[in-house]
Amino acid sequence: MSRIKKKFAELKAKNQKALISYIMVGYPNEKDTVSIVRGLVKGGADIIELGFPFSDPIADGPVIQNASTISLNKGTKISKFFNIVKKIRKETEIPLVLMTYTNILYHKGYPKFIAEAKKAGIDGFILPDMSIEESKEYLKATKSNADTIFLISPNTSKTRIQKIAKVSTGFLYLVAVYGTTGVKTGIKNYTIKAIKNVKKQTKGKIPVGVGFGISTPEDVKKYINAGADAVIVGSAYLKLIEKTPQNKLEEKVSSFTKSLKKQTISKK
Amino acid sequence: MKYPSNGRFGEFGGKYIPETLVPAIEELEENYLKFKNDKNFKKELDYYLKVYAGRPTPLYYAKNLSEKLGGGKIYLKREDLLHGGAHKINNTLGQALLAKKMKKKRIIAETGAGQHGVATAMACAALGLKAEVYMGYKDTIRQKLNVFRMDLLGCKVHPVYSGSKTLKDAINEAIRDWITNVESTYYLLGSAVGPHPYPVMVRDFQRVIGDEIKMQMKKINKTPDTVIACVGGGSNAIGTFYPLVDSNAEIIGVEAAGKGLKSKLHSATLSAGSKGVLHGMMTYLLQDKEGQITETHSISAGLDYPGVGPEHAYYKDTKRIKYHSATDAEVIDAFLLLTREEGIIPALESAHAIVEAIKVAKKSKRSESIVVTLSGRGDKDVEEVQNYLNKNVKN
Numbered sequence: 021m022s023r024i025k026k027k028f029a030e031l032k033a034k035n036q037k038a039l040i041s042y043i044m045v046g047y048p049n050e051k052d053t054v055s056i057v058r059g060l061v062k063g064g065a066d067i068i069e070l071g072f073p074f075s076d077p078i079a080d081g082p083v084i085q086n087a088s089t090i091s092l093n094k095g096t097k098i099s100k101f102f103n104i105v106k107k108i109r110k111e112t113e114i115p116l117v118l119m120t121y122t123n124i125l126y127h128k129g130y131p132k133f134i135a136e137a138k139k140a141g142i143d144g145f146i147l148p149d150m151s152i153e154e155s156k157e158y159l160k161a162t163k164s165n166a167d168t169i170f171l172i173s174p175n176t177s178k179t180r181i182q183k184i185a186k187v188s189t190g191f192l193y194l195v196a197v198y199g200t201t202g203v204k205t206g207i208k209n210y211t212i213k214a215i216k217n218v219k220k221q222t223k224g225k226i227p228v229g230v231g232f233g234i235s236t237p238e239d240v241k242k243y244i245n246a247g248a249d250a251v252i253v254g255s256a257y258l259k260l261i262e263k264t265p266q267n268k269l270e271e272k273v274s275s276f277t278k279s280l281k282k283q284t285i286s287k288k
Numbered sequence: 289m290k291y292p293s294n295g296r297f298g299e300f301g302g303k304y305i306p307e308t309l310v311p312a313i314e315e316l317e318e319n320y321l322k323f324k325n326d327k328n329f330k331k332e333l334d335y336y337l338k339v340y341a342g343r344p345t346p347l348y349y350a351k352n353l354s355e356k357l358g359g360g361k362i363y364l365k366r367e368d369l370l371h372g373g374a375h376k377i378n379n380t381l382g383q384a385l386l387a388k389k390m391k392k393k394r395i396i397a398e399t400g401a402g403q404h405g406v407a408t409a410m411a412c413a414a415l416g417l418k419a420e421v422y423m424g425y426k427d428t429i430r431q432k433l434n435v436f437r438m439d440l441l442g443c444k445v446h447p448v449y450s451g452s453k454t455l456k457d458a459i460n461e462a463i464r465d466w467i468t469n470v471e472s473t474y475y476l477l478g479s480a481v482g483p484h485p486y487p488v489m490v491r492d493f494q495r496v497i498g499d500e501i502k503m504q505m506k507k508i509n510k511t512p513d514t515v516i517a518c519v520g521g522g523s524n525a526i527g528t529f530y531p532l533v534d535s536n537a538e539i540i541g542v543e544a545a546g547k548g549l550k551s552k553l554h555s556a557t558l559s560a561g562s563k564g565v566l567h568g569m570m571t572y573l574l575q576d577k578e579g580q581i582t583e584t585h586s587i588s589a590g591l592d593y594p595g596v597g598p599e600h601a602y603y604k605d606t607k608r609i610k611y612h613s614a615t616d617a618e619v620i621d622a623f624l625l626l627t628r629e630e631g632i633i634p635a636l637e638s639a640h641a642i643v644e645a646i647k648v649a650k651k652s653k654r655s656e657s658i659v660v661t662l663s664g665r666g667d668k669d670v671e672e673v674q675n676y677l678n679k680n681v682k683n
């Protein structure tokens with residue numbers, strides 16, 4: 021069983037939902053990435069999504085764009101990224117998902133990239149510009165090696181949700197809003213509808229994570245109440261990291277994570 | 289390749305897009321297939337192409353230039369005479385009309401040199417649509433005349449400050465806008481790039497160039513021996529080449545070699561790039577060892593792009609079309625030569641094709657004919673050329 025699958029099974033047994041925390045590797049720098057991850061683990065994140073920067077992040081808003089640029093300027097490279105993952109793996113068994121863009125994998129070659137990522141300790145992949153139509157080689161290379169987490173949008177048709185669910189493992193990533201990543205306020209009615217719809221179409225066969233624009237404990241609560249199995253928080257972390265001095269990073273990230281995680285634990 | 293129903297030209301193309309755009313792309317393809325053979329749509333588009341844009345454009349025998357070079361006859365396909373000053377209007381009229389049929393009220397576009405932005409603003413004004421254009425900040429400076437033209441045409445220009453602040457980043461930002469406003473908005477892409485069906489749709493709207501060349505050459509009892517066009521994203525080139533790929537003509541696309549292919553300061557994607565995925569398509573790209581897209585350079589903003597249309601990638605690999613390149617310095621020389629010999633000021637983009645035409649002419653026999661697409665006029669570029677000359681005379 022994959023680490024991600026195992027994690028969702030554990031949470032289910034505890035009657036909890038998952039908090040998935042996104043950060044950009046190499047932002048603000050390589051060393052701090054490790055402290056940030058420690059903070060996430062300490063704060064109780066269930067899964068960590070590691071962003072690997074791409075020069076042209078079309079699905080990202082200004083916050084993640086900026087983090088990508090800084091990370092690239094600091095010299096983040098694939099080999100360095102894998103080394104950081106290995107370092108993290110020495111400390112924790114938390115599921116690690118890599119989020120980046122198709123070209124990073126394509127350019128190295130899907131089989132090669134995926135094998136190296138897996139070896140370093142990556143459990144799954146999220147590629148926001150990978151559509152199921154173009155995924156044949158990617159799926160072939162990933163097969164039983166790692167989870168392939170595809171995205172669904174509020175405007176995705178029912179039949180297409182079925183198709184996407186079929187090739188997704190680990191969890192499904194429902195994009196909460198029409199738009200790019202970034203901090204947004206409030207939960208939209210169409211998002212609540214979309215969560216219900218995806219849950220209905222997938223009949224509990226695969227967990228549904230919701231992300232894009234979720235930034236506060238109140239948001240987390242609303243999305244969980246709407247039926248999400250997991251919430252993904254990203255830009256809010258990067259904003260916190262931006263304004264936190266280096267020596268406080270682990271602690272601040274940990275306490276913010278705690279405040280988010282609390283909302284995924286049902287009180288009985 | 290007539291219509292790539294799987295969205296690919298050989299292995300190139302496809303649709304690598306965020307899920308949110310999938311319904312929009314499907315809707316686009318459905319409507320495009322429906323309207324492209326619709327009699328009324330074709331009639332309406334024809335009307336606008338003729339009496340609004342100024343088609344057909346002449347095929348001009350550049351006698352002075354040809355005789356000076358002493359080789360084959362150079363014919364210029366005068367897309368520079370179109371309304372707006374470039375071939376871009378062929379595509380924007382087609383797509384704006386399609387958007388109108390699809391009942392889309394808001395149009396967005398990206399622009400490099402500003403020619404596509406201007407052509408979008410014009411087509412939208414004529415058809416009663418609202419347009420907003422994304423333009424790299426660097427390009428808003430070097431093509432400020434076109435920014436002002438778009439302003440005058442009632443089109444909002446959004447400068448883009450991310451990345452290299454040129455065409456690539458303008459496309460990124462337009463895609464982000466489209467993801468955000470997917471239901472109300474039509475993305476009017478300006479070159480034969482992007483996810484399927486854009487590359488084939490833009491080609492089909494631009495193929496009027498090649499179709500007319502064929503007829504015009506026939507009228508003077510000639511067949512072109514060589515056909516040349518410049519390649520940025522590749523729309524004027526594929527529009528020129530596509531109707532002629534089954535002929536015997538030698539076909540040459542010309543990319544921007546900037547300060548030289550070895551300098552890394554160029555935009556010669558097919559000549560120096562490798563395969564990758566960007567802006568929804570698999571094609572040749574300028575990228576580093578890690579798959580990060582690299583910054584490009586060209587004296588012409590319209591060619592300053594690290595990708596290229598997937599159909600060109602296909603013709604490169606199948607060797608039907610040759611792709612050469614021209615440096616900034618060669619381009620300036622060709623620009624000046626054409627201007628002085630023929631009284632035609634070419635766009636810097638188009639001057640890349642002239643560079644190649646000069647090379648071919650010098651090596652060819654008098655009896656040969658060389659057809660060059662002059663994709664646009666150079667009014668927008670005179671300041672850039674002046675700056676270049678001022679800088680380089682002193683050295």
Ligand SMILES: Cc1ncc(COP(=O)(O)O)c(C=O)c1O
Nearest residue numbers: 403520521522523524590637664
């Ligand atoms: C006059 C002119 N020619 C050529 C181009 C390059 O585009 P494409 O390769 O799509 O024809 C541009 C783009 O702005 C242009 O303005």
